[in-house]
Amino acid sequence: MKLWSALVAPNPRRTVIYVMEKGIEVETVNIDLGAKENYAPEFMAKNPLARVPVLEFDDGTCLAESKAICRYFEETHPEPPLMGIDAKDRAFVEMWDRRMESELMGNMTGAFRHTHPYWEGRIEQVAAYGDICRRNAEEKMAWLDGELADREYIAGDAFTIADITAICAFGIGRVAKIRIPEALTHLTDWHERMSARPSVIATGPKPK
């Protein structure tokens, strides 16, 4: 099998971190989104929505959507569990992961896409919408700081996919110049802990 990825984007990065945290060896091919390689006919045959990541099986079937790929690896490589350990726990991890997607990833990606020069000419940007996303992201950072006051990880006492989603959201948020305010000490501490993980370092921006 082969994982089609691009570390500059938060969703493929999420999948690559997931695979590293599981200790799974998968051949990974990074494509160049800036050069629009995702719109090449041979890539769109794998995913007509022209997005990474895509997990290509040896029989040629292609699985798109980062969460779907993570779920496949969760089932085929259960250890360490990154999506919870029983029905109720798995449901709460899903809740926290969805919240990280909608409140952080969605808003930070919205701010990036609608206000960053990279997207000029690539999409129809609406700066007013990007600004709303930015304010929503800032508001939700404050909420998350409170949630992290009495626990180490987003979904509770264990590192899960919700932490991976959140750290990837902050990665793209950084590109959109969204920073965690110093006053949010719990969130800042969580971010420092996550940023020290080998999987996060290996997939993050390279030192210049």
Next chain:
Amino acid sequence: MKLWSALVAPNPRRTVIYVMEKGIEVETVNIDLGAKENYAPEFMAKNPLARVPVLEFDDGTCLAESKAICRYFEETHPEPPLMGIDAKDRAFVEMWDRRMESELMGNMTGAFRHTHPYWEGRIEQVAAYGDICRRNAEEKMAWLDGELADREYIAGDAFTIADITAICAFGIGRVAKIRIPEALTHLTDWHERMSARPSVIATGPKPK
């Protein structure tokens, strides 16, 4: 346990359809979103993000996020399977469900929120963004029509959560005056088949 819901909104409706398709009996309480009951302190104690659905367990813990609630019921009531039947199948159902969320639900909800009078004064509307969502939804309906040319359901040969997500997306799309063009015959046929299901009829708009 108790399910806090509101059938006018697509995500709680998704959960209620899910529960009905599973044949699960759950006490359901519909709150009035128009009257902002979701912002009442007693509701926000259940979900600080002020959203339905919320599944309240007998011990008082509250599970938010529609997909998380569906997943909990999938694990505790496996029949009929609505999220796939083995690791690979479950991953592809997840892929299709995510696609229905991002391409249909996301765009149709975006068009509704940013262009419909209901949201005037409730959120900061950006009509230009709503228009982009509408065009994206129309483009993705054409893509989905092609996908449905050779299969009965969104994710393959079985009815799954992806069909539920999609039918709920079309429900809110209808409020935003997004219609399936007649030329999209495969999508139109799928929509008619789904609209005939008792769970969809029971949760849809009441005849006037």
